[in-house]
Amino acid sequence: MGDTFLTDPGSLEALRAQFPALAQRIHGAPLAYLDNAATTQMALPVQGAMRAFEQNDRSNIHRGVHTLSQRATDAFERARIELKRFVGAGPKHELVFTSGTTDALNMVAHGLSTPGIQPAWLQAGDEIVVSGLEHHANLVPWQQVARRTGAVLRVLRPDAEGRLHVDDLKPLLNARTRVLALTACANATGERPPYEALLEIAADAGALTVLDAAQAVAHGVPDLSALACDFMVFSGHKMYGPMGTGVLAGCRAALERLEPLRYGGDMVAWVSATETSFTELPARLEGGTPNVAGAIGMAAAAAFIDQVGRARIDAHLGALREHAAVGLAALPGVTVLSLDSRASAIVSFAADGVHPHDIGTLLDQQGIAVRTGHHCAQPLQEHLGLGPTTRASFALYNTHAEVERLLAGVAHALKVLQ
Numbered sequence: 001m002g003d004t005f006l007t008d009p010g011s012l013e014a015l016r017a018q019f020p021a022l023a024q025r026i027h028g029a030p031l032a033y034l035d036n037a038a039t040t041q042m043a044l045p046v047q048g049a050m051r052a053f054e055q056n057d058r059s060n061i062h063r064g065v066h067t068l069s070q071r072a073t074d075a076f077e078r079a080r081i082e083l084k085r086f087v088g089a090g091p092k093h094e095l096v097f098t099s100g101t102t103d104a105l106n107m108v109a110h111g112l113s114t115p116g117i118q119p120a121w122l123q124a125g126d127e128i129v130v131s132g133l134e135h136h137a138n139l140v141p142w143q144q145v146a147r148r149t150g151a152v153l154r155v156l157r158p159d160a161e162g163r164l165h166v167d168d169l170k171p172l173l174n175a176r177t178r179v180l181a182l183t184a185c186a187n188a189t190g191e192r193p194p195y196e197a198l199l200e201i202a203a204d205a206g207a208l209t210v211l212d213a214a215q216a217v218a219h220g221v222p223d224l225s226a227l228a229c230d231f232m233v234f235s236g237h238k239m240y241g242p243m244g245t246g247v248l249a250g251c252r253a254a255l256e257r258l259e260p261l262r263y264g265g266d267m268v269a270w271v272s273a274t275e276t277s278f279t280e281l282p283a284r285l286e287g288g289t290p291n292v293a294g295a296i297g298m299a300a301a302a303a304f305i306d307q308v309g310r311a312r313i314d315a316h317l318g319a320l321r322e323h324a325a326v327g328l329a330a331l332p333g334v335t336v337l338s339l340d341s342r343a344s345a346i347v348s349f350a351a352d353g354v355h356p357h358d359i360g361t362l363l364d365q366q367g368i369a370v371r372t373g374h375h376c377a378q379p380l381q382e383h384l385g386l387g388p389t390t391r392a393s394f395a396l397y398n399t400h401a402e403v404e405r406l407l408a409g410v411a412h413a414l415k416v417l418q
């Protein structure tokens with residue numbers, strides 16, 4: 001099968017050269033890195049942008065009059081503008097830097113359940129709807145908030161194949177529904193729910209809507225301006241950017257409702273020995289010295305994605321996933337999850353009588369990196385009755401030859417293990 005990415009096969013090679021980690025050998029075989037849903041490799045232009053900051057402009061932001069501090073502040077704020085552009089933010093939106101998706105979701109869950117200038121958005125007896133597809137990062141904070149506030153957690157359950165249905169949401173909504181927390185792509189299965197419609201229905205019912213775009217951001221980036229989305233979150237390390245970086249973007253009015261999780265420097269307007277008044281967004285939610293190089297790297301990653309071209313990336317990832325899903329489903333005793341779901345870059349599978357860790361270990365011996373286990377989504381794995389699975393996930397630098405190696409590697413592992 002030819003690579004769908006670019007008509008000129010040399011171009012894919014040139015692109016792979018932007019990710020030097022891919023050129024190494026693992027246990028004597030060329031690395032086939034198929035664990036991109038966990039973390040992608042970081043592109044050279046991203047590394048270059050971060051290094052340039054550290055070498056030339058490193059200084060603390062926002063409070064210095066000297067040149068380096070001004071350069072650092074400008075670079076940090078330019079990164080914010082670039083990422084706003086990347087997610088389609090309009091005039092009513094704002095974007096806050098975080099240390100990742102988990103951090104951003106905790107900021108939202110904490111911020112909506114803690115009284116501050118305004119009463120908390122979530123009160124005892126209010127209802128929070130989460131989907132059954134969520135990563136633990138978009139479930140556990142809501143469970144804890146429900147425990148702490150006396151709010152009620154309701155679950156939008158997927159069907160037996162792991163799909164969410166728009167018609168199942170309405171019966172869960174009522175006058176007490178205050179939050180819908182939903183993924184744009186399930187990391188365990190690759191399922192992409194109809195989040196556009198689900199968010200709209202919840203917003204119409206008066207809820208604030210939270211979209212976990214951690215998996216969607218490198219493939220099928222959600223467009224904030226086209227969505228009834230109050231809070232959208234994602235991480236830099238799943239979009240060719242740095243680890244420990246992330247974004248909380250959303251409607252300014254909704255972000256203003258959040259009581260800060262972190263109090264300290266940079267987020268205050270005026271402080272006396274006994275009282276404080278807080279500054280405006282976005283600084284109000286960014287207490288302390290931020291990861292400036294990380295923000296710059298994340299923006300460089302967004303620019304890199306757009307330079308390569310979203311449509312081309314999406315077509316390439318869809319084709320790789322289809323190739324892998326069809327090939328794996330043809331193997332004896334293999335069940336592929338969400339075979340014909342809306343295209344994602346993830347294919348997750350279970351094999352009769354074989355533990356995924358054994359498959360993953362045998363694949364590693366052939367230089368093929370996949371992830372095995374519950375993928376931080378235990379409720380979904382239990383719902384599907386499959387237990388732990390093996391997950392291959394693709395990035396723009398993967399090739400159909402690597403998919404062929406995966407298929408041969410799994411076939412070999414099954415022969416050895418079954």
Ligand code: PMP
Pocket residue numbers: 037038100101102103135137138183185186187212214215235376
């Ligand atoms: N949500 C989803 C859908 C994810 O895939 C992940 C990462 N596996 C997270 C949240 C958490 O992201 P992070 O670890 O970068 O905070």
